[in-house]
Amino acid sequence: MENQIIEGKEPKERILNAAASLFASKGYAAVGVREIADLAQVNVSMISYYFNGKFGILKEIILRYFQEVRQIYEQTWAKNLPPEDALRTIVSELVNLIKNKTIFCKVAITEMPFNLPEFSDFKAEVVRLHIDYIKQGLKLIELFVDDPKYGSIITPAMISLIFSHFLFGPLIKKVWSVETDDEYYDLYAKTISTLMLEGIMGIKKLIEQNNQGEQK
Amino acid sequence: MENQIIEGKEPKERILNAAASLFASKGYAAVGVREIADLAQVNVSMISYYFNGKFGILKEIILRYFQEVRQIYEQTWAKNLPPEDALRTIVSELVNLIKNKTIFCKVAITEMPFNLPEFSDFKAEVVRLHIDYIKQGLKLIELFVDDPKYGSIITPAMISLIFSHFLFGPLIKKVWSVETDDEYYDLYAKTISTLMLEGIMGIKKLIEQNNQGEQK
Amino acid sequence: MENQIIEGKEPKERILNAAASLFASKGYAAVGVREIADLAQVNVSMISYYFNGKFGILKEIILRYFQEVRQIYEQTWAKNLPPEDALRTIVSELVNLIKNKTIFCKVAITEMPFNLPEFSDFKAEVVRLHIDYIKQGLKLIELFVDDPKYGSIITPAMISLIFSHFLFGPLIKKVWSVETDDEYYDLYAKTISTLMLEGIMGIKKLIEQNNQGEQK
């Protein structure tokens, strides 16, 4: 699962895999199309042919990632689980996704130049949807995240929590020397879920105390 | 506080501010030295003159950021506060730092190409120290983060939590339309602290249950 | 024969010719790639594309020159001529080579930064081979150039003699106003050969006198 590079017989897939791998480790801007083409064992021009340029690859990666995320959210809501179980399921499924397609997810998450106007048309929408889903999830557990004050704090916090492991990259293995096998990712999902749920409960109490204080 | 760009009379400071601002919004690799020089209203050559090249700017940014972080940690430990207060103080101080020097912190945090061998000599050390401090803090609250399994999950999670707001950038203002004033950042610090503490307590229970389960 | 610049339909050859011409008149370090590209009527990038950078051109020039020289030496030894004839043949062939590919030879000979460590790997070997061949030739005429004292004086002297005309460049035409036609180069080869042979005979007598002096 680690080296997804040359996998894929189709040139288009090979390009996608090679690019994702390189973007993940060096960053989108630091990777050249020639490098991608070499790794994918494909002629440089094919990148323009298939993806309409370098940015087209990034768009495809983000798009694919988001389609998978959307599926996870929608399938879980469809099950009508109790709030806590729903959240645990989502976290578990997201972790599973990241585990299997690490580099694609890392690229999709980290290579979204939120700020830049030239890109925002495409990506702002993507991110917004992502956030909307999380907001729905937090609503389920009866937290009034529609209060923008708390919502704007807790929602990014939750997303960051889920992806925290992957944002630090290989460094984690270096510092703690852990084996990141399936069992590890199970523990990761469970721990993060607990962290989120217990943390949110704490916040809930905090908000209620504040509200009572204001009512007096 | 947002646009710190042209601030600083000294050319060296202007370069640093301009570069930080651009790195923060476009990423290190996507920013050119000419762009930095233009924004800093300085001749291109001055970048090499003062910083020994583009990478020298990034090094300086990361270095300065880390010195501030180190100070926060050390000053707080020196106070010998009870664990919970210590953690709340650190979160509050870190949030304060990020609030005042948003772009510098964002660059320092996000532009550490952990993976790349050519950079690792310098940055791996920086990151490691950062993590060591957090580990010390978590130890204080009696959590056995020396167990690499949990440590490797919780430590990155805590760091991600603290910086979550800043990692999402201007997008947050767009989605929730909140005013990020001092009061907001106070609430942010308090909320994140609670999230962390309550979450960690939840994990603690989880671990204890697991240990009991194993003992039986 | 003088202006070989735009000759060559292939871009690669045009670059090589343009570069040789410019290197010959201004020196390698003083010539810019843009200048070469302009003269070759080629895009700047093509230099890196074909030669892997500016230094690649110089390497190619030296390499080609040396292959021609090697051929001359080997073909002449193969003929098993009497020593004097062998030397005259070599001089004549070398002069012929320089006459036809003046600028290439000049660059190859003068642009070998013997001293610089960064280049030595490639060029020291080239020069050493050149010298080895000359040493063989001098051995043939029964001069004990293996005595490093004399060898280190006579070998460079011989090489300098052969190339003397070309090292001075266009200045010669200015000072003496001679027509450098084929007949001239024939005379040149014959004169230099005689200079070398008679000179060497003189040295031989000198050495013998010295040796007798020492024996007494």
Added chain:
Amino acid sequence: MENQIIEGKEPKERILNAAASLFASKGYAAVGVREIADLAQVNVSMISYYFNGKFGILKEIILRYFQEVRQIYEQTWAKNLPPEDALRTIVSELVNLIKNKTIFCKVAITEMPFNLPEFSDFKAEVVRLHIDYIKQGLKLIELFVDDPKYGSIITPAMISLIFSHFLFGPLIKKVWSVETDDEYYDLYAKTISTLMLEGIMGIKKLIEQNNQGEQK
């Protein structure tokens, strides 16, 4: 005698020595003013101050070298020696000069961009004088070098012979591992003189034969 760099208390001399040393080993165009200033332990601006720019240093080096050469020629002619002795004296004195001021001579000899129009005003004159002196010397030994055919061949040949050892630089020591002490340079001067004289005598015979052939 080898490392003349930091010698000279006066900044101007230190610059000259440092520059000569660097020019000699890397070539004029490949040496930067900053490098010179560093080696001379002098501020960069001093180069413009004393020499009116980088080229001013080269001009000074060539000028000083040529003054020494002129002196050698004039002093020798003044002695009214027999032709052969005159030539041997000149070679010996020139070798002595090169031995003592190797780097200055090497720079002066090799860094004369004969061909370039922008420099020619200054250097063509220098070189022409040099050649004139040699021509006078050869006339003394009754060789009709005024015949431009032979003059244009023999004069450069003689100059090349004298400087041959120095043109090859450190490579000579590498290939033959000789100790270049005073004794060695004495032998060098004697050998080169013999090479020249015997060679020239051979040419003289050649010319006479040719002339007789034509007369018939």
Added chain:
DNA sequence: AATGAATGAGCATTCATTCAT
């Protein structure tokens, strides 16, 4: 006499992309 910050043109190289084949 000496400094060092500042300039602007120039350097070699690499970029993503295009296009004829």
Added chain:
DNA sequence: TATGAATGAATGCTCATTCAT
């Protein structure tokens, strides 16, 4: 589909020189 030569702009950096101090 696939190639690889070709383009021209942009890359980070260094250059010799100037100038106020």
